[in-house]
Amino acid sequence: VPAFNEEGNISELIERVHITLSSQYDYEILVVDDRSKDRTAELVKELEKKYSVRLMPKPQEIPQGKAECLLYGFSHAKYELIAMI
Secondary structure, three states: OEEOOOOOOHHHHHHHHHHHHOOOOOOOEEEEEOOOOOOHHHHHHHHOOOOOEEEEEOOOOOOOOHHHHHHHHHHOOOOOOOOOO
8 A cells, every 4th residue: 555644644555455355365464655754654564463454664765656666576575466546
């Protein structure tokens, strides 16, 4: 999940993905934070305690943007099957 200033949406998104996937799949949600200036990263760190989610801050050397977030997340995926939002 590419994320930039998603403080108002990220918790509900993670909960809904969990509800949808948890009964049928082993899954992990990778949230690639694109250097948000709000509480996105902080909220995801809290959600890691409850859901199968991992915060991945995008390194400074990788340009900002959705495509770069997706590629970075794909390269760190735990499972073979990948879905993107």
